Amino acid sequence: MSQTSVVVHPDADAMAQATAARLIVRLIDAQSHRGTASVVLTGGRGAAAIYAAVRDSPARDAVDWSKVDLWWGDERFLPSGDPERNETQARAALLDAVPLDPARVHPMPASDGPDGDDPEAAAGRYSDELALAGRAGSPSLPPFDLVLLGVGEDGHIASVFPEHPAAYDTRTVTAVRGAPKPPPVRITLTQVAINTATEVWLIAAGAGKAGAVGLAMAGGGPVQLPAAGVQGLERTLWLLDREAARDVSPRLRSLR
Numbered sequence: 001m002s003q004t005s006v007v008v009h010p011d012a013d014a015m016a017q018a019t020a021a022r023l024i025v026r027l028i029d030a031q032s033h034r035g036t037a038s039v040v041l042t043g044g045r046g047a048a049a050i051y052a053a054v055r056d057s058p059a060r061d062a063v064d065w066s067k068v069d070l071w072w073g074d075e076r077f078l079p080s081g082d083p084e085r086n087e088t089q090a091r092a093a094l095l096d097a098v099p100l101d102p103a104r105v106h107p108m109p110a111s112d113g114p115d116g117d118d119p120e121a122a123a124g125r126y127s128d129e130l131a132l133a134g135r136a137g138s139p140s141l142p143p144f145d146l147v148l149l150g151v152g153e154d155g156h157i158a159s160v161f162p163e164h165p166a167a168y169d170t171r172t173v174t175a176v177r178g179a180p181k182p183p184p185v186r187i188t189l190t191q192v193a194i195n196t197a198t199e200v201w202l203i204a205a206g207a208g209k210a211g212a213v214g215l216a217m218a219g220g221g222p223v224q225l226p227a228a229g230v231q232g233l234e235r236t237l238w239l240l241d242r243e244a245a246r247d248v249s250p251r252l253r254s255l256r
């Protein structure tokens with residue numbers, strides 16, 4: 001049974017700093033148990049602030065970065081190196097500053113990759129890559145210690161947008177066309193894949209997120225509000241600032 005916790009931080013910067021510290025500890029703990037750690041990254045401003053805080057943390061080198069497996073929860077389907085790609089932004093904020101094993105870093109295909117500008121084929125390729133890394137008995141996905149998700153103002157997570165086909169998709173990876181958040185063409189893990197993770201952390205800062213966060217807490221549906229449709233097998237953490245937590249019942253909060 002997944003345990004859900006809501007942590008409210010004074011502001012967006014405090015949330016980024018505290019979540020960076022939390023992420024470092026999560027990686028260390030996972031490695032102490034299994035020797036490796038597996039994290040699924042997301043895009044957006046909130047995630048980028050967390051990555052930069054990890055980069056700048058004195059504690060970052062307590063992680064054995066050579067034993068971290070990095071996947072992406074979603075990607076903007078653009079040419080490799082495009083500044084708008086989540087991979088490009090993660091590399092600039094953190095990945096290029098730590099000694100990762102390139103064989104353990106798994107970006108989603110780019111639109112100038114082997115599948116050209118066919119996002120469905122690219123999604124299938126990533127699904128195959130995940131399956132190759134899959135555990136015996138759980139053939140389609142590797143173990144995810146943590147999936148990190150930003151929450152959109154409309155309640156989307158990764159590139160699963162409200163009422164879009166991806167919210168109904170039972171595969172592990174799917175292509176997205178007509179995304180309301182530009183760029184319109186994307187690749188995303190589905191809620192089915194996300195929900196195999198040991199922990200899922202949802203990050204949201206700013207008053208613009210308060211409506212979606214409040215609705216998710218109040219029992220919104222997974223299709224109308226994709227953020228309400230994800231949870232970790234063991235733990236689901238909502239990491240908010242005060243503005244994004246405006247509509248969250250005080251009984252659900254633990255203020256930091």
Ligand SMILES: O=C(O)[C@H](O)[C@@H](O)[C@H](O)[C@H](O)COP(=O)(O)O
Nearest residue numbers: 043044045046150151152157158
């Ligand atoms: O491709 C993307 O943009 C992200 O994967 C997306 O899911 C993001 O995490 C949310 O939209 C929150 O973004 P902000 O943190 O910038 O509000």
